[in-house]
Amino acid sequence: MSILVIAEHDNDSVKNSTLNTVTAALAIADDVTVLVAGSNCQSAAQSAAKITGVSKVLVADNPVYANQLAENMRALIVELAAGKTHLLAPATTSGKNIMPGVAALLDVGQISEIIKVESADVFERPVYAGNAVAKVQSLDAIKVITVRTTAFEEAGETGRASIEEVSAVCDEAKSKFIGEEVAVSERPELTSAKIVISGGRGMGNGENFGLLEAVADKLGAAVGASRAAVDAGFVSNDMQVGQTGKIVAPDLYIAVGISGAIQHLAGMKDSKVIVAINKDEEAPIFSIADYGLVADLFEAVPELEASL
Amino acid sequence: MKVIVTVKRVIDYNVKVRVKADGSDVDLNNVKMAMNPFCEIAVEEAIRLKESGTATEVIAVSVGPKACQEQLRTALALGADRAIHIETEEQLESLNVAKLLAKVIEQEQPGVVILGKQAIDTDNNQTGQMLSALTGMAQGTFASKIDIQGDKAIVIREVDGGLQTVELAMPIIATTDLRLNEPRYASLPNIMKAKRKPLEVKTAEELGVTIKAHTKLLCVGAPAERKAGIKVADVAELVDKLKNEAKVI
Numbered sequence: 001m002s003i004l005v006i007a008e009h010d011n012d013s014v015k016n017s018t019l020n021t022v023t024a025a026l027a028i029a030d031d032v033t034v035l036v037a038g039s040n041c042q043s044a045a046q047s048a049a050k051i052t053g054v055s056k057v058l059v060a061d062n063p064v065y066a067n068q069l070a071e072n073m074r075a076l077i078v079e080l081a082a083g084k085t086h087l088l089a090p091a092t093t094s095g096k097n098i099m100p101g102v103a104a105l106l107d108v109g110q111i112s113e114i115i116k117v118e119s120a121d122v123f124e125r126p127v128y129a130g131n132a133v134a135k136v137q138s139l140d141a142i143k144v145i146t147v148r149t150t151a152f153e154e155a156g157e158t159g160r161a162s163i164e165e166v167s168a169v170c171d172e173a174k175s176k177f178i179g180e181e182v183a184v185s186e187r188p189e190l191t192s193a194k195i196v197i198s199g200g201r202g203m204g205n206g207e208n209f210g211l212l213e214a215v216a217d218k219l220g221a222a223v224g225a226s227r228a229a230v231d232a233g234f235v236s237n238d239m240q241v242g243q244t245g246k247i248v249a250p251d252l253y254i255a256v257g258i259s260g261a262i263q264h265l266a267g268m269k270d271s272k273v274i275v276a277i278n279k280d281e282e283a284p285i286f287s288i289a290d291y292g293l294v295a296d297l298f299e300a301v302p303e304l305e306a307s308l
Numbered sequence: 309m310k311v312i313v314t315v316k317r318v319i320d321y322n323v324k325v326r327v328k329a330d331g332s333d334v335d336l337n338n339v340k341m342a343m344n345p346f347c348e349i350a351v352e353e354a355i356r357l358k359e360s361g362t363a364t365e366v367i368a369v370s371v372g373p374k375a376c377q378e379q380l381r382t383a384l385a386l387g388a389d390r391a392i393h394i395e396t397e398e399q400l401e402s403l404n405v406a407k408l409l410a411k412v413i414e415q416e417q418p419g420v421v422i423l424g425k426q427a428i429d430t431d432n433n434q435t436g437q438m439l440s441a442l443t444g445m446a447q448g449t450f451a452s453k454i455d456i457q458g459d460k461a462i463v464i465r466e467v468d469g470g471l472q473t474v475e476l477a478m479p480i481i482a483t484t485d486l487r488l489n490e491p492r493y494a495s496l497p498n499i500m501k502a503k504r505k506p507l508e509v510k511t512a513e514e515l516g517v518t519i520k521a522h523t524k525l526l527c528v529g530a531p532a533e534r535k536a537g538i539k540v541a542d543v544a545e546l547v548d549k550l551k552n553e554a555k556v557i
Contacts, residue, residue: 069474070437070447093467097449100402100437109403109522112432126531127431128325132334135526174446178462178473191468195556219557227486237452237487238470243428244346244486246468252556262324269534273554275546281539290537290554293546303543308557 001029001120004080005054006073006089006098007036009044016192017090019051019154024147025088026053026155027117033058033084034161037076039066045163052156060166067177068094074101075170081106081142085120091146091247092191099146108140115151129243129266149191150249150270183238185222187213190239193222195252196271198241199234200226200264202257202278202297206234211301212256218308224248224268226258242267257297260285277301309419311363313354314409315347315383317376318429331527343379346424349484352491353454354422355387362456363420365389369412371405373397377507384502385494391507394515402430404512404519406438411515413443418479420461425450425483436483446476450485 003025007018018034025032032053036045037060045059058080064072077098081087087102089095091113103110116124121138123145190196197212197219209223216223224241225234241248243266253271258264260276260283268274269288276289279296286292293300319325320340328335343351357363368383370376371394380391394408413421426433440447448454448463452471455462456478465472466485494502512519540546550557 067472070440070449074441093450093465096433097437097447100434101441101447103434104403104406104438104441107403109401110432110434110438111523112434122526127528128319128334128429129431130531131325132327132528133531134528137524137526138522139524140522172444172446174444174477175448176475178475180467180469180473181471183470231487236470237466237485238468243431244426252550252554263321269531273550273556274534274537275550286539287536288534291546291549292537292539293543294539295542300543304547307543307547 001085002031002083003029003033003086003088004084005032005034006077006087006095007034007044007048008090008092008094009036009038009041011038011041012043013047014044014051016154017092017149018048020149020152021088021090021147022051022054022155023152024114024117025086028086028120031055035060035077035080037065037068037073039063049161049163050157050159052159054159054161057161057163058166059163060168062169064169064171068098069175069177070097070101071172071174072170073098074105075172076168077102078105079168079170080166084142086143086145088145088147090149092149095146099144103144106142106144108142108144109138110144110146111136111138112146113148114145115148129262130269131262148247150247183236187216188220188222190222190224191246191248194250195219195221196224196248196250197221197254197256198224198226198258199229199256200258201228201232203229203234209235215301215305215308218305226264255285255289256301258285259283260288309363310365310367310416311354311357312367312369312413312416312418312421313350313383313388314423315351315368315370315379316344316424316427317341317370317372317379318344318427321345321428327528327530331529333525333528341375343382344424344427346426346484348491349486349488350422350424351383351386351388352489353484356489357420357456358387367392367416367418369394369409371396371400371408380507381502382494384505385499386492390505393507393509395509395511398519400519401522402432402434403438403522406435406442407517408512408515409439410442411517420456420479421481423481423483425485436481440481443481445479445481448474448476448480448482451482452485452487454482454488
């Protein structure tokens with residue numbers, strides 16, 4: 001068995017999601033190669049070579065792979081798929097964008113967002129917004145898989161893999177990157193933060209998220225939001241936690257003014273400790289919270305900040 | 309320019325699903341079904357393209373059992389011109405659905421195909437991307453804005469770090485994110501009118517697609533249950549518990 005992991009990176013270094021994906025790959029087999037495709041991505045390749053357990057790093061360094069456009073990436077991955085039994089990518093927006101096209105070109109199915117490796121061809125994945133877990137067996141020769149990163153630990157960085165250049169230039173010329181609007185934050189990234197504090201509709205407006213930010217700064221936490229808060233325009237959508245937003249599993253998740261709809265729970269119910277602060281004691285969030293505080297958040301949150 | 313929009317019949321998003329006692333699957337008997345929420349957004353976007361004069365015809369397509377025709381009628385009531393139902397009693401995997409849709413695209417030659425980014429039952433998030441690969445059309449996934457400008461489309465995509473803008477060569481496949489638009493409701497007169505709109509039924513054989521199984525569902529279980537914890541009286545007690553009992557801060 002031979003596995004190719006598609007690295008997610010910013011050209012400088014691999015993202016943490018790649019480390020979780022390598023751990024999932026190593027649960028399947030030992031022969032793990034990582035593909036770093038990008039433009040001026042040599043230092044990302046260096047960082048991939050340090051991941052524990054990786055035997056080889058393939059670098060496809062070409063302007064056509066800048067921004068990892070799906071049309072070019074999938075053509076490249078299909079070229080490199082020969083001899084591989086498994087193709088893995090993190091189930092981030094990038095992995096989700098690229099991998100199904102790879103599967104279709106190879107005429108195989110894709111198994112999305114696995115949370116457990118049972119054997120080389122049997123995997124567990126959540127369905128129905130995490131309200132059920134399906135155990136599925138792949139019947140294809142090449143298994144195309146995306147990995148729910150929060151379900152696997154990050155691999156260490158003690159490796160010394162060899163680095164090999166890939167010369168293939170796959171340019172479908174169907175799409176062009178125009179620009180991006182990146183939300184800037186000093187705080188840790190939402191999906192990898194140890195502590196997350198999230199606000200919902202109960203926050204009332206965007207300025208009130210400042211209350212959560214103050215707590216976040218004291219705890220070194222990331223700030224998240226429910227879909228209600230995003231749709232109401234309080235905060236930007238990349239902060240959304242839930243089935244259709246980000247999936248998080250921090251050590252501590254503090255839900256403030258969030259009722260706890262199924263859609264939101266799908267994104268955070270695997271957190272180690274859940275705290276709910278809500279003035280409605282009937283809110284469904286209390287049925288899964290380890291510690292619940294029935295209180296007005298506008299009093300409780302500043303008080304929390306003061307006591308940290 | 310024709311627009312094709314796909315709709316999937318799924319369990320209503322408010323329903324809490326139950327796993328069957330024998331662990332074979334989730335129980336869908338006597339459960340409320342509805343149009344997948346992301347597909348509603350796709351239908352709305354297709355209709356807006358028609359209202360703005362960009363699209364001349366909107367064709368709604370669904371793959372699934374006979375009951376899917378309900379969701380196709382809903383799409384017609386919302387403003388689609390005609391519908392195509394690809395009938396199958398099986399629960400098809402994404403790749404098979406994509407192959408069926410690719411045939412419809414080959415026949416209809418649309419300028420834009422809009423799908424939801426994922427169905428809320430299987431949570432796969434695959435069909436649109438697979439369709440792009442099969443047809444060779446450019447893809448704009450997780451779209452929060454679609455702007456057609458002649459032979460190209462500018463699509464704003466929701467990505468992990470924020471928003472990304474791409475320029476795609478027409479024709480395109482787009483998949484909808486929640487913030488693309490706010491779907492309208494169908495009015496009663498439109499629901500009545502929708503009953504007379506054309507709805508064509510096809511089968512996989514007619515389209516020349518062989519359905520192939522790529523996975524086998526071994527079992528479905530309930531996720532690890534999470535129990536309610538305790539209520540604390542005030543912030544001081546909360547901080548104390550987090551520090552000394554849970555040891556997370």
